[in-house]
Amino acid sequence: MKRIIALALCFIIGSAVVFGQEVKDENVKSILEKNEQREVYQAKLEDSMLGFRMGAEYSLRSFNTIGVVGATKHGVHIVAGYRFTKHWYVGGIVGADITTPFVVTNTEEGYYSDPNFNYYYNRDDIVYIPVIADIRYYFNVKKVSTYLFANLGAEFSTITATIASLGIGFDIHTTKDQCVNVGLGLGLGSWMSGETTYQKKPLELDPVDGFVFNLKVGYSF
Structure with a gap:
């Protein structure tokens, strides 16, 4: 047993x-x-993202500087470029931007205003045509890819406005070779502050430089 x-x-x-x-x-x-x-999947994703890329984006840029009320630019852009490696992308951005109107009255003493003068800024809508270089460095290639971007260029209208910004972006893949793009940037820019009137006598348009916050949302394929 x-x-x-x-x-x-x-x-x-x-x-x-x-x-x-x-x-x-x-x-x-x-x-x-x-x-x-x-x-x-990673190898296929990396391979599908190489080569020529293009897409479209909505751009919101809010301008401001000390002592001056800023403008806001809304833009629709075409984005195109070439992804050389899984890390490096070089391209360009063209489109159309429009600034929102605003008025600045002279009420306080300061660098940009004098209480002895009665003047104001009266900014109407102005359309700009941007031409911008777009350089990106990707940290990874995943369903949500992260990258740093640098933008440098100019916008053409009644004045030539410079554009320079640095930021962080995300590619949110909907398929292996298509994605939603979201970018947040900070930099410098120029805009036409408005028609300056001194004692009801019109003066020349006044270009102003300032800090800019940039939000971009787009789709690329």
């Missing part, structure tokens, strides 16, 4: 060990398959 019990215990223990090893092997196999699938 003892021998039978011992044999039964050995059989149960042996079966448990074999079953446990099989489960472990299946888990390892599953992990390896998932890693392989992830690596294959």
Whole structure:
């Protein structure tokens, strides 16, 4: 009887060990398959993002500087460029921007105003045509890719307005080769502050430089 019990215990223990090893092997196999699938997807994603890329974006740029009420530029842009490696992208941006109107009255003493003068800024809508270089460095290539961008260029209208900004962006993939783009940037820019009137006598239009916050939302393929 003892021998039978011992044999039964050995059989149960042996079966448990074999079953446990099989489960472990299946888990390892599953992990390896998932890693392989992830690596294959990663390779396909990196490959699909290389080469010529293009898309469109909405751009919101809010300008301001000390002592002067700023303007806001709303723009619709075409974005195109070339992804040379999984890290580097170089391209350009063209489109149309329009500034929102605003009025600045002279009520306080300061660098930009004199209480002895009765003048104001009266800014109407102005359309600008931007031409901007767009350079990006990607940290990774994933379903949500992160990158730094640098923009440098000019906008053409009644004045030529400079554009320079640095920021961080995200590519949110909807498919392997298409994605939603979101960017946040800070920099410097110029805008036409408005028609300056001194004692009801019109003066020349006054270009102003200032800090700019830039929000961009687009789609690329």
